[in-house]
Amino acid sequence: MGKRGQLYEGKAKKVFETDDPELLIVSYKDDATAFNGQKKGQIADKGVVNNIMSNILFGILEDAGVPTHLVKQLSDRETLVKRVRILPLEVIIRNVAAGSFSQRYGVEEGSPLARTVLEFSYKNDALGDPLINDDHILALELSTEAELARVRDYAFKVNEVMKEFFRARGLKLIDFKIEFGVDSKGTILLADEISPDTCRLWDAETNEKMDKDRFRRDLGKVEETYRAVLDRVKG
Numbered sequence: 699m700g701k702r703g704q705l706y707e708g709k710a711k712k713v714f715e716t717d718d719p720e721l722l723i724v725s726y727k728d729d730a731t732a733f734n735g736q737k738k739g740q741i742a743d744k745g746v747v748n749n750i751m752s753n754i755l756f757g758i759l760e761d762a763g764v765p766t767h768l769v770k771q772l773s774d775r776e777t778l779v780k781r782v783r784i785l786p787l788e789v790i791i792r793n794v795a796a797g798s799f800s801q802r803y804g805v806e807e808g809s810p811l812a813r814t815v816l817e818f819s820y821k822n823d824a825l826g827d828p829l830i831n832d833d834h835i836l837a838l839e840l841s842t843e844a845e846l847a848r849v850r851d852y853a854f855k856v857n858e859v860m861k862e863f864f865r866a867r868g869l870k871l872i873d874f875k876i877e878f879g880v881d882s883k884g885t886i887l888l889a890d891e892i893s894p895d896t897c898r899l900w901d902a903e904t905n906e907k908m909d910k911d912r913f914r915r916d917l918g919k920v921e922e923t924y925r926a927v928l929d930r931v932k933g
């Protein structure tokens with residue numbers, strides 16, 4: 699697949715056009731940011747870990763009935779994906795209280811939740827990705843009702859599949875963020891990435907944090923932890 703010009707550069711990935719207008723190449727970087735870009739750094743080989751891990755998980759989710767943008771991994775850092783229009787929503791699922799949920803509602807990190815929480819943030823860096831609800835999304839026409847219903851449905855399905863996947867690998871899936879896009883036919887596809895950047899994963903035995911919180915909170919062993927998560931994902 700011939701690689702053409704760069705379409706976009708984000709905080710963690712670059713996106714390139716290809717000879718096929720329906721296909722793009724995503725290239726994962728080692729750049730790390732946190733707190734809406736205020737903290738910046740590099741995590742050696744993070745791009746490799748996130749690319750490979752995302753593709754393994756997208757493959758499993760696809761088999762479980764969640765359509766994804768994945769076409770084919772091209773190299774350690776590059777993957778061919780379907781072109782989509784990303785819905786400007788961060789779809790967050792929480793199984794256990796942590797991060798901004800713990801702060802906002804005053805609950806200790808690690809507290810169990812009486813039910814799974816689905817929450818949305820409006821993807822808008824200038825506004826700091828504010829929390830948003832279903833009514834806001836429809837009032838602002840960020841998605842249609844049918845798209846929203848499908849996104850909710852897929853998000854819970856992704857959670858069920860991933861919880862079991864990580865449980866079998868000695869990891870607790872605390873929370874995660876996913877993004878969806880719409881392809882040229884109007885089909886909703888799971889897009890972006892699933893990685894230690896976008897999931898909170900705690901060791902099932904020790905509760906050690908095995909995700910981007912090691913970078914956010916300066917906990918050390920950042921590179922080693924990303925590599926260890928990939929090793930467990932590979933099984």
Ligand code: UDP
Pocket residue numbers: 788790796797798799827873874875895896897898910
């Ligand atoms: N998350 C993400 N990108 C964001 C915000 C959150 O991938 O821009 C992930 C984060 O890694 C965690 C989950 O979504 O797994 C919930 O994050 P939270 O709202 O607690 O925000 P944080 O504490 O990460 O700022």
